[in-house]
Amino acid sequence: MSTRSKRSSSGYRCTECGWSTVKWVGRCAECQAWGTMEEVGEHKARTTPARSIADPAKPIAQVDATQATSVPTGVGELDRVLGGGLVPGAVILLAGEPGVGKSTLLLDVAARVAQGTAPRGPRSVLYITGEESAAQVKLRADRVGALADSLYLTSETDLS
Structure with missing residues (x-):
């Protein structure tokens, strides 16, 4: 039996940086x-109301799929x-064992689309990481040559 409190943490913060x-x-x-992560805050319940579905369900045969055109990745x-x-x-959803190259593959795809080496020319790409x-x-992008002016990067690990 666990003696853990029912309080849940909202996360951990490095005391150094x-x-x-x-x-x-x-x-x-x-x-x-090493050893600089300390627990911070308490989990807060979501206060925003649930969103309603904008498009009601309909039989699949009635769905217009003419606008669903694929954007080739170049891979x-x-x-x-x-x-x-x-x-x-x-x-x-891209799943696999740790270390098999999921993040590297997606970074490569993002860079190809941003650089315009994927068909359809360059596009702005936002790469969001929730784990790194x-x-x-950036170090991985330097290593694999996945750099482009229109490839934007943000990192967010606090999903509360």
């Missing part, structure tokens, strides 16, 4: 300091698996 995350880690991902096998590329407004610091992603 201020970086925060929702889960405890032994080493700060931003400044690399042939990924485009094949996705049915031609990314569909604007779609959410794609912006500095970690």
Whole structure:
């Protein structure tokens, strides 16, 4: 039986650099300091009301799919698996064991789209990471050559 309190933490913050995350880690991902993560705050209940569905459900045969055009990523096998590329407004879940290259693949795709090496020319791309610091992603981008003026990056680990 656990003796843990019913209070839940909203996260952990590094006492050295201020970086925060929702889960405890032994080493700060931003400044690399060990043992500097301390629990902060209490979880607050969401105060925003639930959103209603803007488009009511209808039979699938009545859905207009003519606007759902794919944006090729420039990575042939990924485009094949996705049915031609990314569909604007779609959410794609990419899963796999740690270290197999999920983040590197997505960073490469984001850079290809931003650089215009993917078909359809350059586009603005926002890469959001919820697990790594912006500095970690920048180091990976430098290493794999995934840099572009229209590739924007933000890191947010506090999802409360």
